[in-house]
Amino acid sequence: MKFATIALFVGIGLFAFGTFWQAVAPWLSLKNIPMESMEKIAEKIPPEFYMLAGDYPDEFKKYFGKPDKTSFIEALKTGKEVYIAEACWHCHSQFVRPVANEEMRYGKVSYPSEYQNAMQLPQLLGTRRVGPDLIRESGVHSNDWHMAHFKNPPEVTPGSVMPKYTWFYDKNGRPNKKGLSVVTYMQWLGSWAKEPMYKLSMK
Amino acid sequence: MTEGKSSIVNYSLVKFHIGFSMLYLLIVMLGGLLYSLQFIGLYPFAGIEFLSPGRIRMLHTNGAVYGFIINGFMAGLYWAVPRLTGYRVWNEKYIGWFLAIALQSAVLATAGGLLLGFAQAIEWGETPIFIDPAIVAWLIVTLPQFTVPIYKYAKEKPLYAANWYITAGLIWVIMVYIMGNYIPQFFVPGVAGAAITGTWIHDAVGLYVTPIGWGLMYYFVPVLLKKPIWSHSLSLLGFWGLAFFYPLQGVHHYLWSPIPMYAQYAAVLSTVVLELAVVTVIVNFLMTLRGNSEAMRTNIPIRWMFVGTINYAITCLQCAFHVLLTTQKVIHFTDWVVGHAHLIMYGTFGFWIMGFFAYLWPKVRKADVYSRALDEWAFWLVTIGTATMWVDLISAGLVQGFNWWGLSPFIDSVNFSVPFWAARTITGVMITVGVILYAYNMYMTGRKAPMPVLEAKAQTSGGAA
Numbered sequence: 001m002k003f004a005t006i007a008l009f010v011g012i013g014l015f016a017f018g019t020f021w022q023a024v025a026p027w028l029s030l031k032n033i034p035m036e037s038m039e040k041i042a043e044k045i046p047p048e049f050y051m052l053a054g055d056y057p058d059e060f061k062k063y064f065g066k067p068d069k070t071s072f073i074e075a076l077k078t079g080k081e082v083y084i085a086e087a088c089w090h091c092h093s094q095f096v097r098p099v100a101n102e103e104m105r106y107g108k109v110s111y112p113s114e115y116q117n118a119m120q121l122p123q124l125l126g127t128r129r130v131g132p133d134l135i136r137e138s139g140v141h142s143n144d145w146h147m148a149h150f151k152n153p154p155e156v157t158p159g160s161v162m163p164k165y166t167w168f169y170d171k172n173g174r175p176n177k178k179g180l181s182v183v184t185y186m187q188w189l190g191s192w193a194k195e196p197m198y199k200l201s202m203k
Numbered sequence: 204m205t206e207g208k209s210s211i212v213n214y215s216l217v218k219f220h221i222g223f224s225m226l227y228l229l230i231v232m233l234g235g236l237l238y239s240l241q242f243i244g245l246y247p248f249a250g251i252e253f254l255s256p257g258r259i260r261m262l263h264t265n266g267a268v269y270g271f272i273i274n275g276f277m278a279g280l281y282w283a284v285p286r287l288t289g290y291r292v293w294n295e296k297y298i299g300w301f302l303a304i305a306l307q308s309a310v311l312a313t314a315g316g317l318l319l320g321f322a323q324a325i326e327w328g329e330t331p332i333f334i335d336p337a338i339v340a341w342l343i344v345t346l347p348q349f350t351v352p353i354y355k356y357a358k359e360k361p362l363y364a365a366n367w368y369i370t371a372g373l374i375w376v377i378m379v380y381i382m383g384n385y386i387p388q389f390f391v392p393g394v395a396g397a398a399i400t401g402t403w404i405h406d407a408v409g410l411y412v413t414p415i416g417w418g419l420m421y422y423f424v425p426v427l428l429k430k431p432i433w434s435h436s437l438s439l440l441g442f443w444g445l446a447f448f449y450p451l452q453g454v455h456h457y458l459w460s461p462i463p464m465y466a467q468y469a470a471v472l473s474t475v476v477l478e479l480a481v482v483t484v485i486v487n488f489l490m491t492l493r494g495n496s497e498a499m500r501t502n503i504p505i506r507w508m509f510v511g512t513i514n515y516a517i518t519c520l521q522c523a524f525h526v527l528l529t530t531q532k533v534i535h536f537t538d539w540v541v542g543h544a545h546l547i548m549y550g551t552f553g554f555w556i557m558g559f560f561a562y563l564w565p566k567v568r569k570a571d572v573y574s575r576a577l578d579e580w581a582f583w584l585v586t587i588g589t590a591t592m593w594v595d596l597i598s599a600g601l602v603q604g605f606n607w608w609g610l611s612p613f614i615d616s617v618n619f620s621v622p623f624w625a626a627r628t629i630t631g632v633m634i635t636v637g638v639i640l641y642a643y644n645m646y647m648t649g650r651k652a653p654m655p656v657l658e659a660k661a662q663t664s665g666g667a668a
Contacts, residue, residue, distance in 0.1 A: 004357055011371050011446055015378060015410070018450025022402045023382070025641040026454070029463050035392065085320035086328075087257030097459040099532040100608040112461045115393025121397040122324045122387045127456055129536035129603075130242075132613045138666035154244075159618045161242050179335050 036117035041076070041188075042069040048187035049075070052143050056175055063177040072184070077184025080119060082178050086165065092128035094189065095136040107136035108193050120189075131162060138191035146183045147175055211285040213295045214567045219303050220278035221560055221567070225642050227270030227310065228553075232635040233326075234263040239631050242624035253318045261317045261329045267548060268327060268407070269338075270310045275556035277306070280349050280369065282563055283422040287365055290352035298348055303565045305341055309334055326404050335384045342380060347371045364438035368418030371446065375410035377405060393459045401462075401470075402453025408547070409449035416552045417484055420508065423559055424488055426457070427499060427505050433490035437483045444480025449475045458531045467528070474526040481519045488512050503578045504562035510586055511554030518546045519599075533608060538620065539600025539639045544595045549634075557585075557641065563647050573647035578638050584637030592630035599623035 045067075053060040053067035063070035083089065095110040096102050104108055113136075115123060130189035141149070145156065151169060168179035175183070220424065238248045240254040248254035281299075285291055292299065309330075316322070316331035323332050331337060350373060353366045383403020387396035407629050425432045432438060451473035454466045489512065492498070498505045521543055565572050572578060599620050606616040 004362070007367075008374075011374070012378075014446045014620050015375055015450045018447075018452075018473075019382065019402060021451055022453040022466055023386075023395075023399040026463050026466050027391050030393075030395045084324040085258075085322055086255060087261050087322060088295055090257060090260055090326075093536055095457075095460050097532075097535070099459055100604070101610050102607075105607070105613075106612060112394045115397075115461065120393035120396065121389065123393050123400065125394075125397045125400075125457060125460060127326060127536070128540065129607075130617070157614055159327065159614050159621075161244070161473040161617055161621075161624075162248065163241060163256045164250050165255075166250040191536055 004005060013119060026178055030111040030112050030116070033113045033116040037147055038077070038118045039069070041117055042072050042121060045069070045072050045190060046138055046187050046191035047182055048139060048191075052180060052183060052187070055143050056147075056180065058175050059170075059176070060180060075181045075184040076119065076188055078177060078181035079183070079188075080124075082168075082182045083124070089124045089126045091130035091162075092132065092134045093129050094133065095125050096133060096135060102105070106133050109192070112137060114192060131160075134186065134189050136193065138187050138189055139194055141186075143183055143187070146186055147179065150179065150182065182201045211289070211291045211633060212282055213292070213299060214533075215399075216281045216299050217278050217563060217567050218293060220274045220281065221564060221645075223307055224271050224274035224278060224556070225560070225645060228275065228638055229642055231263055231266040231271055232631075232638050234259050234266060236628070236631045236635050238263055238381045239624065239628045243621060243628060250322075258318050258320070258322070261322055262314055264327065265308050265313055265317065265329050266310070267377045267553075268412075269306075269313060269330070270553060272412060272556065273306065275413075275559065276419065277303070277345075279419040279423075279556070280415070280564065282559075282567075283365065283419055284349045284352055284369065287363060287422055288356035293348045293351040296302050302341065302345060302348065305337070309337055309341065312337075323384070323388065324411055325384055325387060325400055327407050328380075328403060329420075331386075332384075332388065335380075339377065339380055339591050342373075342377045346377065349373060358411060360504075363421070364432075364435065364442060365418040365664050366422035366438075368414040369422065371442070372411050372414030372418065375406070375414070379406040383407065397457050397460060398454050398462050398466060401456040402450070404456050405453045406450060409445070409452070412548075412552055413449070414445065416555055419559060420488065420512075420555055423504075423509050423562065424491055424508060427502065427562060428491060428495050430491065430495070432472045433493075434489050437487045441480050441483040441487070444477065444483065448477040448480060452477065455526050458526075458528060459536060471528060475523045478519050478523040481515070483492050485512055485516050485519075503572075503575075503582065504558045507558030507561055507583060510582075511551050511558065514546055514550035514554060514589070517593075518543060518551060521546075533604035534597075534600050535604075536607075537600035537603040538596045538623070539604070542593045542596025542600065546589065546597070550589045550593065551565055554585075554589075560645070561641075568649050568651075570651040572647050573651060577644040580642040581641035581644065584633045584640070588630045588633030588637060592627055593635070595626045595630060599627075 049072055050067050053064075059069070064075055089094075096106045096108065098109045115125075149156040150165045151173070152164050153160040168175060168182060170176045190196075207329065237246075237248075238256050238259045246256060312334050313330045316334060317329060321331035321333075322329045323335075328335075348369050353362065353370055356362070356366070380403075382399065383406070387400045387403075391399055421432060421438060450468045455470040455474050456461050458467055458471070490510070492505075492509060499509055500506075524530060525539065525543070561578070601621070602619050603616045606619060607613070
């Protein structure tokens with residue numbers, strides 16, 4: 001029995017050792033980067049959010065009221081919930097690697113501090129790209145493009161295999177709360193690291 | 204391991220878990236097939252919120268693990284642990300049936316939750332957050348169910364490797380599940396959260412599915428071949444190799460990400476070295492087969508198990524190759540990884556479980572197999588389907604990876620993948636048809652069984668050996 005007890009502790013100890021290197025140590029390395037709250041995030045509202053209020057005034061007013069900090073936080077949170085519920089993250093990653101020309105395709109290589117905020121609980125880095133990466137998506141496409149795209153992706157991008165999300169729209173084909181929120185989320189992703197237009201035009 | 208020990212096995216629980224495992228396997232196969240239709244523009248339920256392809260995808264992966272594999276392992280454990288130890292499991296009448304029904308409730312609640320949009324954004328842990336505590340409780344209760352007889356036996360004699368694996372797997376999975384499903388969700392954000400998520404993804408496979416799968420194989424292979432395992436020292440080497448190297452690999456799911464590089468280097472190195480531990484196990488199984496290779500032709504369960512083992516060797520060599528940071532530049536994010544995942548989760552552990560069932564089902568139903576021809580058809584359809592799917596998807600992965608690197612428009616990589624995805628759907632049809640034949644054969648075998656109701660009563664009431 002004595003051997004078995006030792007073996008038990010060794011087994012748990014090895015698990016602890018592995019977990020330390022793979023999970024605890026990265027956390028210790030990164031925990032001093034200040035954590036941004038939702039309020040802090042909402043201090044930098046991307047212009048696309050105000051444009052959204054102008055593009056769909058009736059719908060925006062109905063679901064969110066005025067485009068301000070409070071409505072931005074709500075739209076962002078709802079957008080992320082939709083993104084998770086529809087498993088968008090299973091086909092779209094959210095980090096740019098420093099290899100394979102990704103910097104030229106998507107933009108700035110991802111860095112740890114941009115993920116240290118309340119929107120990254122849980123993180124959505126993703127492990128598969130059926131569609132393109134989204135961490136530099138802000139401003140790449142217009143709000144209208146997104147609205148048309150979510151409704152019927154192949155119509156906007158011929159050959160796309162992305163599903164239709166018809167439940168983001170009401171009976172008249174106007175966006176509902178889900179539609180407005182998910183576009184807000186798309187236009188927020190990477191808004192903190194936007195690049196000049198000449199670079200975007202290369203994509 | 205003689206027939207005299209059969210009275211300490213609860214046949215009803217084994218039957219129950221096998222039945223549900225097969226039911227979920229059929230649903231998972233159909234779900235995967237349905238999802239694959241989206242990629243070739245033939246998805247039949249477009250525009251229906253609750254059958255959106257993304258949600259079906261989560262149903263496919265979570266059903267495979269929580270429905271098919273866990274039920275399959277429970278059936279195997281309820282058979283193997285009493286026979287390995289000579290003691291009945293901890294408590295059949297209350298705990299056994301409680302666990303059995305609780306597991307099915309959790310699986311069905313998960314399926315409902317995913318389709319209704321309550322998924323959690325943790326890969327392989329998409330079970331809605333409100334179901335996670337139930338699963339943790341389930342895992343904690345499962346531990347004594349099987350470790351009590353192992354503990355009793357350990358006081359008398361040294362333990363066989365199968366018991367080591369089973370005990371370790373049941374202990375590790377509790378810690379792993381709590382870590383993976385709570386910490387990134389509530390406490391650790393962003394990049395560090397990704398490191399923990401990666402550790403969970405990998406440990407779920409490496410510290411639960413792998414040790415339990417290996418443990419059951421260490422029981423079933425010698426029993427079916429009627430000879431001892433080739434090397435006991437090798438089995439212990441494999442065990443400690445797994446224990447040391449497997450928990451060190453989580454971050455290899457996020458290579459070239461902003462996670463600190465020391466964690467990535469550790470993950471890559473330990474993944475390559477782990478192949479040594481895997482090779483000990485594969486060599487051990489194959490050397491046990493030496494001299495009895497005729498069994499591959501005549502014995503269907505042995506054939507499932509050893510083709511699974513060969514698939515295992517292929518996947519693990521593939522893994523040691525594609526985990527290198529250089530290879531990752533091309534194949535990360537592509538269908539290569541999807542092909543790899545299918546060969547390990549279904550081609551290996553799925554094949555092993557189907558081998559266990561092919562052996563156990565006629566035994567617990569006390570009936571001969573209904574049709575040998577159906578078994579052959581099922582085996583060859585599934586085997587050719589799985590192997591072709593693997594080749595097809597890793598090829599698609601190379602096409603996608605080099606397309607992205609070459610900076611051609613993103614939609615090119617989609618257009619070029621469509622033929623591969625069409626081939627994937629065809630292989631999926633082959634596998635699904637094979638599994639349907641396999642399940643039909645089991646159903647007909649069960650129908651031939653003599654008076655199943657009385658049989659079950661005799662098993663639960665009169666337990667004395």
